[in-house]
Amino acid sequence: MNRIECLRAVYPQLEKRVVVTIMGAVAIELQSIGHRPNFFYLQHAMGLASSIGLGLAVSLQEQRIVVLDGDGSLLMNLGTLSTLAHSGASNIVHVVFDNQSYLSAGDSPTATAQSTDLEGVARASGIPHTASARSVEEFQTAFASALDSGKLTVLVAHVDTSGVYDRPTDLGLLENRFQFSRHCQSLARR
Amino acid sequence: MPVSETNSHLLHQTLKACGIQVVSALPESWLVPVIRMIGDDPRIRLIRVAKEEECVGISAGAHFAGVKSAMLIPNHGFLAAVNPIVSLAHLYKVPLMMFIAYRGTFGDTYSWHTPGGTVTEPLLQTLRIPYTMLDSPESLERRVRDAQALADASLLPVALLLTHELMMEA
Ligand SMILES: Cc1ncc(C[n+]2csc(CCOP(=O)(O)OP(=O)(O)O)c2C)c(N)n1
Ligand SMILES: [Mg+2]
Numbered sequence: 001m002n003r004i005e006c007l008r009a010v011y012p013q014l015e016k017r018v019v020v021t022i023m024g025a026v027a028i029e030l031q032s033i034g035h036r037p038n039f040f041y042l043q044h045a046m047g048l049a050s051s052i053g054l055g056l057a058v059s060l061q062e063q064r065i066v067v068l069d070g071d072g073s074l075l076m077n078l079g080t081l082s083t084l085a086h087s088g089a090s091n092i093v094h095v096v097f098d099n100q101s102y103l104s105a106g107d108s109p110t111a112t113a114q115s116t117d118l119e120g121v122a123r124a125s126g127i128p129h130t131a132s133a134r135s136v137e138e139f140q141t142a143f144a145s146a147l148d149s150g151k152l153t154v155l156v157a158h159v160d161t162s163g164v165y166d167r168p169t170d171l172g173l174l175e176n177r178f179q180f181s182r183h184c185q186s187l188a189r190r
Numbered sequence: 191m192p193v194s195e196t197n198s199h200l201l202h203q204t205l206k207a208c209g210i211q212v213v214s215a216l217p218e219s220w221l222v223p224v225i226r227m228i229g230d231d232p233r234i235r236l237i238r239v240a241k242e243e244e245c246v247g248i249s250a251g252a253h254f255a256g257v258k259s260a261m262l263i264p265n266h267g268f269l270a271a272v273n274p275i276v277s278l279a280h281l282y283k284v285p286l287m288m289f290i291a292y293r294g295t296f297g298d299t300y301s302w303h304t305p306g307g308t309v310t311e312p313l314l315q316t317l318r319i320p321y322t323m324l325d326s327p328e329s330l331e332r333r334v335r336d337a338q339a340l341a342d343a344s345l346l347p348v349a350l351l352l353t354h355e356l357m358m359e360a
Contacts, residue, residue: 014309020251040254045278048247051239055251055259058212079240087237177282181254188256 001136003097003159004029007068009140012038013147014066018056018070018184019032021068022049024104025163026097030068035171040180047077050084050094059091060187064091064147071098071112072105078121084152085126093146094122094154104165122154191358195326198223198357201241201289202231204331208338210260210287212252214245218264220291220357225262226236241330242267246274255315260287265294265303268349271314279347286347287338292323296355314349319351325356 003026011033018041021027027041042049074080074096084092088141100113112118119132129151133139139157146153168182201224205213213279214237215225229236239245243260252259263271268290279286293300314321320340322333334350341348 042278044281045247045274048243048250048274048278051244051247052251052254054211054237054244055248055253057251058237058248058253059252059255059257068205070289077241077243079242083237083244173281174283177254181256184254185256 001134001139001157001159003099003157003163004033005136006097006133006139006159007033009136010143013144014103016062016131017066018060019066019068020053020056021047022046022070022073024070025105025165026068026070027168028164031171037179037183041176044115047073047080049073050080050092051077053092053094054080054084054089056086056184057092058087058150059179060184061091061156064185066111067094069094069096070103071096071100071118072102072110074118075110075112075116077171081122081125083129085128089148090128090152092152093143095143095153096154098156098158099159099161099163103163104185105163107161119154119156122156127152130155132158134155134158137172155189193223193357194224194359197330197352199227200327200332201324201328201352204334205260206231206233207331208258208334210258210341212237212248212257212259213262214239214248214259215262216240216242216245216264216267218267218291218293218353220293221262221264222272228289232302236346242271243274246271246278246286249279250282250287253284258287260289262289264291266306266311269306269313272313272317275319275347280317283345284347288319288347288349289324290349290351292351292353295354303322310351311334319347319349321351323351323353325353327356330356
């Protein structure tokens with residue numbers, strides 16, 4: 001399956017969520033479907049999308065935070081899984097698009113291409129609810145049940161190593177940041 | 191030489207007085223009492239991280255939501271967090287309140303801390319991170335408030351160096 005098909009399948013449920021993505025292909029694909037003020041595309045700071053998600057989750061406890069991560073990015077910050085697990089935060093759905101590649105840095109294989117099972121790592125780190133998906137239908141179902149469950153979830157989507165990752169967008173990085181934080185602060189005031 | 195419970199308590203109370211609601215932390219021996227006090231305080235959310243890089247992300251998320259946060263880390267943890275400080279906090283204009291245990295300076299008898307101690311200030315300067323010492327109970331709250339004022343106004347990371355004098359009983 002392609003990541004963009006997964007994104008299209010769950011886009012209606014993303015519309016009202018606070019969403020943090022990693023840089024590159026994920027960000028470009030989500031923006032190509034439609035940017036919203038509640039979407040933040042973390043450029044450059046590899047590994048930290050889920051840590052930002054955690055900071056948002058403890059600050060906006062009424063919201064469910066969706067993190068759209070990548071295999072390479074998560075491998076750079078595996079400790080985040082244990083931090084999430086014992087943080088007590090339950091309002092995060094942490095999606096990991098595992099394409100077995102550092103695609104957005106020019107496509108070279110990550111450890112998941114050989115041996116590493118990220119859902120297994122998440123489970124062993126104590127994440128209360130984990131799942132893997134290999135088809136768009138599986139992904140859609142798993143994502144919906146993660147949102148419904150109210151449990152901290154790590155959902156690993158096994159996607160093809162394909163996607164556009166070097167197309168610049170006209171959304172400025174700071175424009176995105178300030179628009180997003182204004183949106184989050186309006187939620188906090190509600 | 192034990193860690194000062196009195197000054198750890200003062201630091202905890204100051205964080206609260208400054209409206210800090212989220213603290214992310216990774217212990218080293220000087221920070222153990224204050225982290226324990228924060229952990230016992232229902233008014234502050236303590237997040238225990240596995241690596242100090244995470245603290246930068248957590249503070250960024252809290253800041254985006256309009257919540258004040260702080261990081262409690264040793265100076266070797268500051269060294270570990272350099273990339274996120276540059277590639278997240280500086281890039282995205284995120285204020286950080288970094289409380290850094292300043293190990294490896296005068297009074298510290300543990301030799302393994304000295305390499306970190308000698309590079310802490312030069313590295314803060316290289317990164318253009320405004321910093322000040324927290325070295326006495328009298329000036330502590332004023333310095334923390336002033337640091338917070340600068341961080342919030344400039345949207346910059348700032349550092350507060352917790353010294354041996356403050357953290358250890360004489
Ligand atoms: C600390 C650091 N090292 C390396 C990079 C370069 N880099 C940018 S994106 C990327 C790959 C990200 O891989 P993954 O998270 O799997 O996402 P994908 O591009 O495959 O969707 C790399 C290595 C970086 N931004 N920061
Ligand atoms: Mg990848």
